[in-house]
Amino acid sequence: MHIIYRTDIIPGVLNLTGRCFLLSERKKVLLGILTVFVLFSVLVTGTVAGLIISNYDHLGRMMQVIGLIKTDYLKPVTPTQLIDGAMKGIVDSLGDQYSVYLDPKENKQMFDQIEGRFGGVGIVLSLKDDKHLVVLKPIKNSPADRAGIKAGDIIVKIDNVDTSTITQEKAVNMMRGKEGTKVTLTVFRESAKKNLTFIVTREAISVPTVEGEMLPGSSDIAYINISQFSSDTDKELDQVISDLQPKHPKGIILDLRYDHGGELNAAVNSAGYFVPNGQPVVYIVDKYGNTEVHKPDKNEYLGLPVVVLVNEETASAAEILSGAIRDYKTGTLIGTKTFGKGIVQTIYQLDGGSGVKLTTAKYLTPNKSDINLKGIEPDVKVELGTGQTVVQPPDSVSDFDDQLKKAIEVLRTKM
Amino acid sequence: MRKLSKVLIISLVVLSLAFNSMLAVVFYADYLHLGQMLKVVLLMKGKALKPVSLGSMIDGASGGMVKALQDPYSDYLTAEDFGQLQDQMEGIFGGVGLILATGSAEELKVQGVLPGSPAEKAGVKKGDLIVAVNGKAVSDITAMGAADLMKGPVGSEVSLSVLREKDDKHEFKLKRELINLKSVEGKIIRIPDPVSYIKINSFSDHTVAELSEYWNELPKVKGVVLDLRDDPGGSLEAAVEAAGYFLPRGPVVHLVYRNGKRETYEVTGGKLNVPLIVLVNKGTASAAEILAAAIQDTSSGLIIGTRTYGKGVVQTIYDLGGNTGLKLTTAKYLSPLGKDIDQVGIKPDVAVEEEGDKDTVLAKALKLLAERIN
Numbered sequence: 001m002h003i004i005y006r007t008d009i010i011p012g013v014l015n016l017t018g019r020c021f022l023l024s025e026r027k028k029v030l031l032g033i034l035t036v037f038v039l040f041s042v043l044v045t046g047t048v049a050g051l052i053i054s055n056y057d058h059l060g061r062m063m064q065v066i067g068l069i070k071t072d073y074l075k076p077v078t079p080t081q082l083i084d085g086a087m088k089g090i091v092d093s094l095g096d097q098y099s100v101y102l103d104p105k106e107n108k109q110m111f112d113q114i115e116g117r118f119g120g121v122g123i124v125l126s127l128k129d130d131k132h133l134v135v136l137k138p139i140k141n142s143p144a145d146r147a148g149i150k151a152g153d154i155i156v157k158i159d160n161v162d163t164s165t166i167t168q169e170k171a172v173n174m175m176r177g178k179e180g181t182k183v184t185l186t187v188f189r190e191s192a193k194k195n196l197t198f199i200v201t202r203e204a205i206s207v208p209t210v211e212g213e214m215l216p217g218s219s220d221i222a223y224i225n226i227s228q229f230s231s232d233t234d235k236e237l238d239q240v241i242s243d244l245q246p247k248h249p250k251g252i253i254l255d256l257r258y259d260h261g262g263e264l265n266a267a268v269n270s271a272g273y274f275v276p277n278g279q280p281v282v283y284i285v286d287k288y289g290n291t292e293v294h295k296p297d298k299n300e301y302l303g304l305p306v307v308v309l310v311n312e313e314t315a316s317a318a319e320i321l322s323g324a325i326r327d328y329k330t331g332t333l334i335g336t337k338t339f340g341k342g343i344v345q346t347i348y349q350l351d352g353g354s355g356v357k358l359t360t361a362k363y364l365t366p367n368k369s370d371i372n373l374k375g376i377e378p379d380v381k382v383e384l385g386t387g388q389t390v391v392q393p394p395d396s397v398s399d400f401d402d403q404l405k406k407a408i409e410v411l412r413t414k415m
Numbered sequence: 416m417r418k419l420s421k422v423l424i425i426s427l428v429v430l431s432l433a434f435n436s437m438l439a440v441v442f443y444a445d446y447l448h449l450g451q452m453l454k455v456v457l458l459m460k461g462k463a464l465k466p467v468s469l470g471s472m473i474d475g476a477s478g479g480m481v482k483a484l485q486d487p488y489s490d491y492l493t494a495e496d497f498g499q500l501q502d503q504m505e506g507i508f509g510g511v512g513l514i515l516a517t518g519s520a521e522e523l524k525v526q527g528v529l530p531g532s533p534a535e536k537a538g539v540k541k542g543d544l545i546v547a548v549n550g551k552a553v554s555d556i557t558a559m560g561a562a563d564l565m566k567g568p569v570g571s572e573v574s575l576s577v578l579r580e581k582d583d584k585h586e587f588k589l590k591r592e593l594i595n596l597k598s599v600e601g602k603i604i605r606i607p608d609p610v611s612y613i614k615i616n617s618f619s620d621h622t623v624a625e626l627s628e629y630w631n632e633l634p635k636v637k638g639v640v641l642d643l644r645d646d647p648g649g650s651l652e653a654a655v656e657a658a659g660y661f662l663p664r665g666p667v668v669h670l671v672y673r674n675g676k677r678e679t680y681e682v683t684g685g686k687l688n689v690p691l692i693v694l695v696n697k698g699t700a701s702a703a704e705i706l707a708a709a710i711q712d713t714s715s716g717l718i719i720g721t722r723t724y725g726k727g728v729v730q731t732i733y734d735l736g737g738n739t740g741l742k743l744t745t746a747k748y749l750s751p752l753g754k755d756i757d758q759v760g761i762k763p764d765v766a767v768e769e770e771g772d773k774d775t776v777l778a779k780a781l782k783l784l785a786e787r788i789n
Contacts (some may be wrong), residue, residue, distance in 0.1 A: 045431035058473035089479015131582035
């Protein structure tokens with residue numbers, strides 16, 4: 001990077017100074033700049049030469065691989081294709097599952113995901129059953145909803161591919177795609193006892209990440225579920241809370257179960273409702289030990305009794321929020337130990353639309369504890385009852401699971 | 416002396432300047448994406464939380480380039496993989512005792528379990544669908560790649576994820592043992608004339624020796640059924656030598672390299688003088704397809720069954736030193752008449768579907784053979 005900087009600056013210096021100097025002085029300046037430039041060049045070349053010599057074995061093998069692919073591999077390969085592959089390989093050499101090179105297509109997908117927007121059919125899958133693709137619900141007014149796909153339908157085929165042979169993640173990717181394109185879904189409907197086939201046109205789907213309601217059967221408890229942190233989650237939370245406030249809740253249940261995290265700033269701003277004003281929510285520490293303190297943008301601490309539901313799938317940004325509430329003792333954590341992802345990724349944009357996502361920092365909770373690979377122990381440990389499933393948000397008292405029941409019980413003692 | 420050092424210094428400086436301008440151009444213009452790569456290396460060094468040496472980044476780049484070929488058969492081999500592969504070539508390798516059938520490039524099914532093998536002891540069953548080997552999904556590494564992963568040093572472990580029914584997932588951890596699967600099996604079937612049934616399970620260094628045993632019976636039989644179903648291939652040389660038993664004098668296979676260079680394998684042949692029927696299916700691959708295609712092209716026998724797998728490429732293994740290696744697809748093969756079967760497979764002369772437990776294909780073969788004998 002420095003090389004570019006130097007070549008850039010020379011004409012600039014000459015233009016600025018050229019008129020004021022005598023010829024000999026101008027020559028001196030020129031000579032000086034030239035000397036610095038030459039010294040710099042020699043230094044860079046020397047460093048590169050040193051690196052080459054110290055990695056001679058590795059580089060030699062790489063040159064052999066390039067040579068063999070060029071001469072012996074059956075099909076012709078472009079240099080760009082190889083270098084893109086090399087970049088993927090370089091990032092993979094970290095051995096960190098969260099660090100990846102993103103080609104232009106993957107980079108775009110990543111951003112759509114962070115923004116909570118993508119082309120899809122609008123099906124929310126249930127997490128209850130990891131062997132079947134069970135429709136938890138179609139998003140209201142989405143293509144799937146209008147086509148007539150119903151909650152409880154089991155997706156058995158996507159574009160004629162049997163879903164039992166592919167992972168859930170792959171199935172989700174197959175259903176997503178460019179807006180306007182079509183996907184054929186075959187679902188098994190228990191009530192009809194047969195397979196139904198739907199051809200659905202994908203649309204831009206934006207998934208709500210926050211849902212709130214007054215808890216069924218309790219007119220004084222607000223229930224808020226955050227399913228993930230997209231870049232708009234804090235604004236969605238603002239809306240949900242302002243909708244709930246006229247109902248005068250005396251306590252809040254914040255359900256962060258199955259929240260895998262997402263955007264850091266959204267989590268920090270969301271914490272503003274739950275931790276004392278002006279206090280740090282999280283510390284981000286980079287490889288050199290530099291520490292960044294993150295505080296919410298606004299002072300909006302609610303001061304209400306709060307219980308937070310967490311489980312083994314509460315991860316990353318959701319652990320930042322839970323960790324802050326635990327450390328400031330502004331709420332009680334109920335459920336099971338959280339996932340333990342205490343590292344932060346940064347996405348760097350490269351040229352041509354590609355990017356690289358790297359694990360660049362770890363985070364510490366307000367009490368400076370590192371939860372990576374450890375998770376957060378809840379204040380009150382409660383497992384789900386056998387055969388119980390989590391319904392978020394619960395539609396009626398009959399949907400309440402053991403963790404939620406405990407949360408209500410604990411919250412009542414604090415209200 | 417002074418003049419020499421002056422020249423040396425000047426040329427060094429000029430070289431440095433040239434090198435730097437080159438770097439600058441590469442970086443700015445992103446020549447061949449090299450600028451991006453430089454940025455990635457700098458970010459990894461400067462920003463990534465976990466320290467990583469330049470050496471491992473370079474090795475990572477080598478592996479990444481091979482992956483970029485998107486060829487399921489090409490692979491950058493680290494010390495561990497390479498050692499394993501060398502053992503396999505020397506014949507010291509273990510397996511789990513599964514007979515596998517490849518339905519398609521993404522489907523790997525257990526066709527049979529060898530009695531007393533690690534797979535049988537662990538409870539793997541006929542009909543199980545293998546979805547992952549050592550955590551790698553079959554859909555990502557192809558059925559053939561997954562089958563290769565099951566082989567390894569005797570005593571080492573391999574993990575399998577298996578789908579039994581639609582949602583009945585099983586995980587197995589198996590210790591590889593030395594598997595004595597005969598390359599060739601055979602018997603005499605009377606229809607009522609005696610015919611020889613020869614099944615080649617795979618092509619190895621033992622194939623030809625084992626085949627010649629059954630050949631001694633030939634004067635007594637009136638026809639031959641050659642069963643190449645679920646034969647995943649193996650050694651090219653063994654397939655060519657085996658072809659010598661079934662083909663007339665002439666070419667068996669042409670290898671075509673990147674630069675257009677051709678290499679033709681020929682046999683003296685002419686050993687068979689009774690009718691021949693060859694059984695093939697979706698699991699007939701690679702070296703087995705070479706044999707089947709040669710028989711079809713030379714009209715030496717009738718091919719019946721279903722379309723074959725379609726692996727028409729050959730790999731070479733290079734030793735890169737430092738215990739690493741490179742497995743690279745370097746040639747494709749063409750049948751004697753110049754047909755390329757890669758990703759196409761061989762269309763049988765008579766299509767017969769396999770049905771359930773009854774061997775309808777063999778029954779049809781014996782019927783056709785009887786017609787030809789009379």
